Amino acid sequence: MAGEWGRVPLGSLAAEHDGAVAIGPFGSAMKSEVYVPSGVPVIRGTNISSDRELGGEWVYISEAFADAMPRCVVRAGDLVFPHRGSIGEVALVPSNRDRYFLSTSCMKITLDRQKADPRYVAYYFKSDAGRAEIMRFASQVGTPGIGQPLTSLRQFNLPAPPVYVQEAIADLLSHLDDKIDLNRRMAETLEGTIRTLFKSWFVDFDPVHAKIEGRPSDLSDELAALFSDSFGEDGLPSGWYRQKLTKFLTVTKGNSYKSVHLAPSQTALVTLKSFMRGGGYRADGLKSFTGPYKEAQIVKPGELIVAGTDVTQAAEVIGQPALVQADDRYSVLVASLDTFILRACSHAPWLWSLFLAEQGFPSFARGYTTGTTVLHLSPKVFDDFAFVVPSNSALIARAEQALGDIQARITHLSQESRVLAKLRDTLLPKLISGELRITEAERKVFA
Structure with missing residues (x-):
C-alpha cells in the first residue's frame, strides 16, 4: 500500500x-x-x-x-x-x-x-x-x-496518500491526542485540588482558625482532631515548629556530562528542560545519554527533583520541584547537573513536593542563586531552608492518606496517557507507511 x-x-x-x-x-x-x-x-x-x-x-x-x-x-x-x-x-x-x-x-x-x-x-x-x-x-x-x-x-x-486517507489517519491519531489532552486537564484540576487542600492545612492553618472561631470544618472528625486549637507566640499553631529540610530529605547533585555522550541509548538524562515553568515535570525534556554516572544519580518514577539551573528571564524554573515520570523509551533515567534529587526519609515524595512548592521554597531559593543570564542554585539552600511541620507526626500521616487518594487518581491518569501515547506512536509510522489499514487501527483504538 x-x-x-x-x-x-x-x-x-x-x-x-x-x-x-x-x-x-x-x-x-x-x-x-x-x-x-x-x-x-x-x-x-x-x-x-x-x-x-x-x-x-x-x-x-x-x-x-x-x-x-x-x-x-x-x-x-x-x-x-x-x-x-x-x-x-x-x-x-x-x-x-x-x-x-x-x-x-x-x-x-x-x-x-x-x-x-x-x-x-x-x-x-x-x-x-x-x-x-x-x-x-x-x-x-x-x-x-x-x-x-x-x-x-x-x-x-x-x-x-489520498486526502481522504490523510484525514482518516489524522482523525484517528487526533482522537488519541484528544484523550491525552483530556487526561492532562483532569490531572491539572486534581493537582489544583491537592495544592488548595495542602495550603489550607499546612500554610493557612484553616482548621486551626475554624476551631478558634468555633466554626465547623469540612474535615473528617478524625483529621480535624489532629489540628491544635490555638496559636503560639511565633505565629504557628501550638505544637508546630520549623525543622530543617535535611531532617526529612537527603540531597544528591545530578551528573555532569559532556555533549559527546548525548547519543542514542536506553539511558536518558533528566535535564533542565524536564521542568515546567512554575514547577512540574515535562516528559519531553529527556536526552539520550551514553556517558558514566553514579548509582545515586539514577532517578526512578515518582522521585522528587528540584531545578538547580534557570535560563528563563523571570527565574520561573530555579528551585521548582517536579516528580519524575516513567518513560517507556528508556530503561534508566539519570539526573543531570541541572537538577538535585531529594529523597524522602519518610512519607511520599509527592507530599514533600507540596511542602516545597506551597511553603515557599522556590522564592527562598532565589536568594541562593548566582549568575545573570544563567542562574545556578547553591546547594547551601537545602541546609538553610526549614519546613513548618506539626510535632504530631500522625497529622502528616493522616493528611498523606487523605490526599493520597487524589494523588492516586493523578497517577492513574498519567499512566493511562502514557499507554495512549505509546499506542499513538506505534500506530503513527504504520498508518503513514500504509503498513496498517485504518480499519485495523480503529479496532486497536476503540477496542
Missing part, C-alpha cells in the same frame, strides 16, 4: 498564493526592541516541541509590525519548522488566535487543503521518519541549522 501512495516533495502540496512558503524576517528587522507587552505572538523555536500544543515563553509584536510583513504572518493550519536551533521539530498553528508571526529562526508553509490535510503532514514530521527527513537537510556544525531553508523546506519528502 505504501508503494501505491508514493512520495512527494512538501513544496508540491503548498497553496498557490504568494507567501505560502516563507521565512521569518532577517535578524536586523527583528531585534528585541520591537517586542511589546501584548499583541501578535511570535513563534520561536522554544515554543515548538514534540507536544501537539505550542508552549513556552512568548514574546509579542505590535499589530502594525505584523501588518508591515504579511509574508511572515501565520494562521491556523499553517506548519512552522525551525530552520535554526530546534531542528527536527514542527508545529501545526492552532486556531485559538487570529494570527501568529514567524521569528527569525522559523519558516512556514501553507498547504493546499485539496492536496493535503495539515494535521496528517504535522503527524508525519513528528514521527521518527519525518524527523529524520528534516535532519537530512541539517548541518550539525556549530549551531544546528538548515542551509537554504526555503529550498530545503520545499524538498522535504513525505508519503502522500
Whole structure:
C-alpha cells in the first residue's frame, strides 16, 4: 500500500498564493526592541516541541509590525519548522488566535487543503521518519541549522496518500491526542485540588482558625482532631515548629556530562528542560545519554527533583520541584547537573513536593542563586531552608492518606496517557507507511 501512495516533495502540496512558503524576517528587522507587552505572538523555536500544543515563553509584536510583513504572518493550519536551533521539530498553528508571526529562526508553509490535510503532514514530521527527513537537510556544525531553508523546506519528502486517507489517519491519531489532552486537564484540576487542600492545612492553618472561631470544618472528625486549637507566640499553631529540610530529605547533585555522550541509548538524562515553568515535570525534556554516572544519580518514577539551573528571564524554573515520570523509551533515567534529587526519609515524595512548592521554597531559593543570564542554585539552600511541620507526626500521616487518594487518581491518569501515547506512536509510522489499514487501527483504538 505504501508503494501505491508514493512520495512527494512538501513544496508540491503548498497553496498557490504568494507567501505560502516563507521565512521569518532577517535578524536586523527583528531585534528585541520591537517586542511589546501584548499583541501578535511570535513563534520561536522554544515554543515548538514534540507536544501537539505550542508552549513556552512568548514574546509579542505590535499589530502594525505584523501588518508591515504579511509574508511572515501565520494562521491556523499553517506548519512552522525551525530552520535554526530546534531542528527536527514542527508545529501545526492552532486556531485559538487570529494570527501568529514567524521569528527569525522559523519558516512556514501553507498547504493546499485539496492536496493535503495539515494535521496528517504535522503527524508525519513528528514521527521518527519525518524527523529524520528534516535532519537530512541539517548541518550539525556549530549551531544546528538548515542551509537554504526555503529550498530545503520545499524538498522535504513525505508519503502522500489520498486526502481522504490523510484525514482518516489524522482523525484517528487526533482522537488519541484528544484523550491525552483530556487526561492532562483532569490531572491539572486534581493537582489544583491537592495544592488548595495542602495550603489550607499546612500554610493557612484553616482548621486551626475554624476551631478558634468555633466554626465547623469540612474535615473528617478524625483529621480535624489532629489540628491544635490555638496559636503560639511565633505565629504557628501550638505544637508546630520549623525543622530543617535535611531532617526529612537527603540531597544528591545530578551528573555532569559532556555533549559527546548525548547519543542514542536506553539511558536518558533528566535535564533542565524536564521542568515546567512554575514547577512540574515535562516528559519531553529527556536526552539520550551514553556517558558514566553514579548509582545515586539514577532517578526512578515518582522521585522528587528540584531545578538547580534557570535560563528563563523571570527565574520561573530555579528551585521548582517536579516528580519524575516513567518513560517507556528508556530503561534508566539519570539526573543531570541541572537538577538535585531529594529523597524522602519518610512519607511520599509527592507530599514533600507540596511542602516545597506551597511553603515557599522556590522564592527562598532565589536568594541562593548566582549568575545573570544563567542562574545556578547553591546547594547551601537545602541546609538553610526549614519546613513548618506539626510535632504530631500522625497529622502528616493522616493528611498523606487523605490526599493520597487524589494523588492516586493523578497517577492513574498519567499512566493511562502514557499507554495512549505509546499506542499513538506505534500506530503513527504504520498508518503513514500504509503498513496498517485504518480499519485495523480503529479496532486497536476503540477496542
